[in-house]
Structure formats: C-alpha cells, structure tokens
Amino acid sequence: xxxxxxxxxxxDTWVGLSVDELPVADAYQWCVLPHTGAIVLFSGVVRxxxxxxxxxxxxxxxxxxxxAYEEQVERSFAAIVDELRARWPETGRVAVLHRxxxxxxGESSVIAVVSAPHRPQAFEAARYAIDAVKAxxxxxxxxxxxxxxxxxxxxxxxxxxxxxxxxxxxxxxSN
Numbered sequence: 001x002x003x004x005x006x007x008x009x010x011x012d013t014w015v016g017l018s019v020d021e022l023p024v025a026d027a028y029q030w031c032v033l034p035h036t037g038a039i040v041l042f043s044g045v046v047r048x049x050x051x052x053x054x055x056x057x058x059x060x061x062x063x064x065x066x067x068a069y070e071e072q073v074e075r076s077f078a079a080i081v082d083e084l085r086a087r088w089p090e091t092g093r094v095a096v097l098h099r100x101x102x103x104x105x106g107e108s109s110v111i112a113v114v115s116a117p118h119r120p121q122a123f124e125a126a127r128y129a130i131d132a133v134k135a136x137x138x139x140x141x142x143x144x145x146x147x148x149x150x151x152x153x154x155x156x157x158x159x160x161x162x163x164x165x166x167x168x169x170x171x172x173x174s175n
Contacts, residue, residue, distance in 0.1 A: 015077035060146035
C-alpha cells in the first residue's frame with residue numbers, strides 16, 4: 001500500500017490504495033489528454049446515513065473504517081481497468097483509487113476517473129468502474145452510528161456479498 005498516491009510515470013492506468021486523503025484534483029488533471037473530450041470523476045463520500053440490508057435507515061453515521069486485503073486490491077483494480085478497456089477500447093486514462101482506515105463524514109473513500117473521446121463512453125466506463133470496485137474489490141467498510149437512544153453501535157457495511165469477477169459486472173448504457 002502506498003501511503004501517498006502519486007500518478008504513474010508511464011502508462012494510462014493509475015490504481016492504488018492508501019491511508020492518506022485521496023488526490024482527487026490530481027487524478028482529474030492526470031486524466032486530461034489532448035484526444036479525450038470527456039472526463040468523468042466519481043467520488044464516493046462518507047455520508048451521515050446508510051440503508052441496511054433489511055431496508056432500514058441507519059441515521060447518525062459518525063465515521064467509517066475501511067479494511068482491505070491489500071495484497072489483492074491493486075490486482076483487482078487492474079483487472080477492472082482491463083475489463084473496462086475491453087468494453088470501451090477508446091478510453092484514455094483511468095484512475096481507480098481507494099482509501100483505507102478511518103474516514104470522517106465528507107471524506108472521499110473511493111474515486112474512479114475516466115477520460116474518453118466522448119461523454120457517453122466516459123459516463124458508462126466510469127459507472128462500470130465504480131460498480132466493479134464495489135462488486136470485485138476485496139475491501140470492507142465498518143460503520144459506526146448513533147442509535148436514537150444515544151448509544152453508539154457499529155457493524156460491517158451494508159450490502160456485503162461475495163466478490164465477483166469484473167467480467168460479470170453489468171454495463172449500464174447511456175441513452
């Protein structure tokens with residue numbers, strides 16, 4: 001795991017895992033290329049509520065802690081980018097970065113940035129990238145929230161599931 005994420009010296013793929021704040025602006029700027037007219041940046045941000053698997057809302061989320069199977073995350077991200085490029089071969093640069101450790105409300109936990117010649121490909125590829133990270137990467141979140149009675153509760157994140165191969169993550173097409 002890299003403590004501070006920096007863009008690669010060569011290539012068009014930037015993947016990484018860090019305990020430090022994600023370099024959102026740097027990732028966006030790195031994805032700018034002369035032949036790409038669209039850049040989509042998705043940033044997943046810690047919010048103050050979550051919906052559990054039973055459909056009940058957990059209000060008062062105070063912070064999240066992310067853990068990862070570090071030895072496999074970058075390999076997983078690379079497989080996601082490989083699949084993304086197979087589906088959208090004109091893609092320019094792609095950045096998939098995730099943070100681990102304790103994150104407070106409003107902090108970015110994950111970003112997916114994609115540049116492409118045109119906006120439909122950029123939107124579709126970025127949507128696929130974040131969906132695939134959620135489905136394929138060995139990363140887990142632990143939520144802590146305040147109960148209505150004032151007590152503090154904690155549990156592993158909602159929607160836990162088995163990891164799937166990036167090729168099994170569906171594509172959502174733009175109209």
